[in-house]
Amino acid sequence: MNSPFISDVPAAEAHAAWREARAAAGCPARVEAVRVPVGAAVGRVTAEPVWARRSSPAFDSSGMDGIAVRAADTVGASETAPVVVKDFEVVDTGDPLPPGYDAVVMREHVHHTPEGAELHTAVPPYQHVRSIGEDISAAELLLPEGHRLRPVDVAASAAAGVTELAVRRAPIVVIIPTGDEIRPVGTELEPGEIADTNSVMLAAQAREVGCDARVTAIVADDPAAITAAVGTAAREADLVLLIAGSSAGRDDYTARVVAEAGTVAVHGVAVRPGHPVVLGTVTEEPATPILGVPGYPVSAALTFDIFAAPLLAELEGAAPRERPSTMARLARKLPSVVGMDDWVRVRLGRVQDHVVATPLPRGAGVLTSLVRADGLLVVPAGVEGHHAGTEVRVELLRGLAEIDRTIVAIGSHDLVLDLAASALRAADPLVTLASSNVGSLGGLVALRDGLCHLAGSHLLDPATGEYTLPYVQRLLGDDAAVIRLVHRDQGLLVAPGNPLGLKDIDDLARPGVRYVNRQRGAGTRALLDHELGRRGLDPAAIPGYAREEHTHLAVAAAIAAGRADTGLGILAAARAFGLDFVPVAQEPYDLVLRAEDVSHELLAPLWTLLADPGFRARVEELGGYSCAQTGERIR
Ligand SMILES: Nc1nc2c(c(=O)[nH]1)N[C@H]1C(S)=C(S)[C@@H](COP(=O)(O)OP(=O)(O)OC[C@H]3O[C@@H](n4cnc5c(N)ncnc54)[C@H](O)[C@@H]3O)O[C@H]1N2
């Protein structure tokens, strides 16, 4: 039973099956209660109700700086008929109210005369007096059991005379990284080796939800060694996280190890990423839950959120933490496999009156999709995906105020946009420029449909030889403005030293040259087609023409990895991967927007940046860019 069958259990059923298995194995329902001083209790969960031992305030006290008086002595006082009170006592805020007095007059309303304190207004009884128990009365229920303590809660407990609280101790999570290829973070990696980034992430996730997280040494792909590590971990842990080896590969032992050490309640959940997750128990006394976390980092992160976090909250007797959510419109079509809950990471911004969600790359290995995500949405198992513009519910990973100050750029990708994003944020931490890449044409369509503020475009019109403007007129009509971002060199990216001696577009048809193309709708693709057309070259004659990458950097990466010999792209991408560059053309790269948005306050910081000589200098330092017209409105 090396690779047990991976099933597609719906998430809700998987939770239920795991809970049943834990109960059957005798896993503790809660971690023990401990008593801790109030100062150390924040973040912990109450293990019993907290009753007030004393009232707060514990005595009637003055609410203001001034004088304590008898209200009866002030009856009839008015602007025209002031009353002089002889019997009073000076008090400060918080002082016990001296016996015999029942009200306080603020010192700014008292005129001291040789005869006494002159008052111009009558005072009702108990004015500015904080009566005993105003805040807390002795013996009242202050906090229920199962309440996660916040700073205000511990302060109120202390005020109520409760200086020690019974709380659940922090659950202990033991994380076991496995894999022959896995090395500790910080090790110089040999080819084929992978840094143990999952342990760093999972330990931080566990600490973020209030747990004590411990990471063991990395265990080799050896079932006996993994079994031994699981046994040791289970003795100290409230939850064991066993990383990788969850799927069906030759060295994937998680399900087998768990089956031998206890029970496998579920192997395979209808959730993506996270599909091959293992949910089980280790039976050795005391029984311990174990979670087989898939090795791909996005799967690992989401698996923690979906399965570990709710269990850990349950062990503390608390409600699971919940993220706020909002409705958003999808900026692009979102296909999804039927039969799996599809967890999609999205960027968010507010365009006109609605929040727009732009899906990020979906791969379970693309951790930056979570790094860049402002929100998460689930396409449920029964849904085949969504059309662009569909309203969906999104769990928020970032505050709405920040999302409201996000400039949404959709279209072609250019490194200058990344540079601008970072400069804008450095100048004002509330400003975000989120750009996503769907090619020039896709950006113009998104702009037309109200799904972005800016469309980055460099589209050559083969009929006129003119860039972008003919497309803008066709798609957006008169109501569109165009701001020049940069001119940039486009050229052939080639391995260092240009081993094939490529000089021009003509060389792409040479036998043995493997091209890597950009996707349909990308401006760089249009440029290639234009250049091929001018030369009467048939795309079918270019080996690799059908192979598509979605960014300049991805094209450069393919060439750097030796998977292709050349592709059309920008100099900066060549530099980023240490490639050589054969210039072919210079083209303008423009920002297209709705004419009325030119004066939108959201975009003002961007226009300021484009006018900044320091920023222009940094752009030109990237190489292959000219800022001669940067920031000019050309339409
Ligand atoms: N034939 C099948 N293959 C795969 C299936 C399947 O159902 N049938 N499922 C795929 C899915 S979905 C996922 S998710 C992964 C899960 O992989 P494993 O849990 O078995 O993990 P590994 O194969 O050992 O590693 C995957 C990947 O993750 C890297 N890794 C592992 N540990 C760490 C760590 N501590 N830090 C960073 N990265 C780590 C590892 O090097 C691999 O690159 O399986 C698919 N395959």
Ligand code: MOO
């Ligand atoms: O389920 Mo895997 O986690 O999709 O990549």
